[in-house]
Amino acid sequence: DADVTQTPRNRITKTGKRIMLECSQTKGHDRMYWYRQDPGLGLRLIYYSFDVKDINKGEISDGYSVSRQAQAKFSLSLESAIPNQTALYFCATSDLDFQETQYFGPGTRLLVL
Amino acid sequence: AQTVTQSQPEMSVQEAETVTLSCTYDTSENNYYLFWYKQPPSRQMILVIRQEAYKQQNATENRFSVNFQKAAKSFSLKISDSQLGDTAMYFCAFSEINTDKLIFGTGTRLQVFP
Numbered sequence: 001d002a003d004v005t006q007t008p009r010n011r012i013t014k015t016g017k018r019i020m021l022e023c024s025q026t027k028g029h030d031r032m033y034w035y036r037q038d039p040g041l042g043l044r045l046i047y048y049s050f051d052v053k054d055i056n057k058g059e060i061s062d063g064y065s066v067s068r069q070a071q072a073k074f075s076l077s078l079e080s081a082i083p084n085q086t087a088l089y090f091c092a093t094s095d096l097d098f099q100e101t102q103y104f105g106p107g108t109r110l111l112v113l
Numbered sequence: 114a115q116t117v118t119q120s121q122p123e124m125s126v127q128e129a130e131t132v133t134l135s136c137t138y139d140t141s142e143n144n145y146y147l148f149w150y151k152q153p154p155s156r157q158m159i160l161v162i163r164q165e166a167y168k169q170q171n172a173t174e175n176r177f178s179v180n181f182q183k184a185a186k187s188f189s190l191k192i193s194d195s196q197l198g199d200t201a202m203y204f205c206a207f208s209e210i211n212t213d214k215l216i217f218g219t220g221t222r223l224q225v226f227p
Contacts, residue, residue, distance in 0.1 A: 042117075045214060092158075106157050
């Protein structure tokens with residue numbers, strides 16, 4: 001079984017709709033992250049969380065919100081989706097004792113029409 | 114601000130040959146970490162290799178090794194005995210000590226030909 005899972009794997013939605021991407025991990029890691037990948041731009045950090053009570057904005061947080069429901073679950077929401085949020089979204093985790101190494105989920109491909 | 118540059122958008126290599134992917138970075142920090150991640154067509158981001166800046170010895174993982182030149186701020190990845198399964202996008206990434214921010218390069222697309 002995968003250590004970091006993301007649901008859904010693919011999603012098509014319309015402009016203005018609210019959408020939630022979910023991430024779960026069985027690695028027992030405290031730290032979780034959401035990234036966005038656009039062609040030619042690499043990965044960029046949206047939000048990260050050190051634990052269930054700690055949420056931090058990343059490089060490109062505008063238009064997104066997150067929820068850390070438990071140590072193992074970290075959700076990303078687009079309150080009102082827009083076409084330029086079409087991208088590949090990755091969740092990642094890291095261990096407090098080895099925090100610089102991040103382990104990624106399989107990604108969610110989102111298309112906003 | 115830290116930046117990571119991968120100047121080779123695409124590379125190709127024949128099976129069983131050796132290929133080197135380039136990465137340079139910019140930082141004023143003395144201690145940090147560097148990574149190479151692989152992204153095959155399945156989209157999964159897979160950690161290939163990790164290097165601590167305070168270690169002079171270059172990291173090695175089976176067929177993958179790095180050439181870490183700290184003074185030149187260079188971190189290249191060498192893939193020996195290339196296999197068809199090595200076909201993927203390869204991303205170089207940088208992280209300062211005790212931060213949670215991975216800075217990624219724009220990637221190099223590697224194609225391994227039979």
